[in-house]
Amino acid sequence: MIVRQQGGLTEFIPSPQEKREGVLRDHTLRMLENLDARLRRIEEELGLPLNEAEAFSKIMARIHREEAEARRINRKLMDSGLDHTEST
Template sequence: MIVRRKGGLTEFIPTPQEKRDGLIRDHALGLMENLHQRLARLERTSKLPAAEAEAFTALLARMRADESRNLELNASLITSDTASG
């Protein structure tokens, strides 16, 4: 994080690495889901067993639920900080 101070104002600027990490974090789950759907379609077409695809579908659902909880928690922490600040 780059910190720039001007007068009484402090500005926090993310570094390029932090921007990349945030972009990856924000889109990784969607990319994995897209890849999973494509592979599952290939597996169905090839008549391969669906057990592993179903297990990964359950894992993706759990990851989505965890991510939703994390976003809600983060939002509640932000609103509680602004309310008390």
């Protein structure tokens, strides 16, 4: 994270590596969801048991919850950091 301070304001800028990692993570999650949907349709069409598909869906739901929580925490930290710098 690159931190830039100017005139009492603090700006948090993701480094190029952090941006790249975020893009890759998001893209990978979308690809996995797409693959899961396609495999699920095939399994349903063939009448295969959906135990593994359901387990994967639970894992993806957990990942989404954790990602949402991380975004919430980051937003809270950014907001508290802005409040702190404005008062100084």
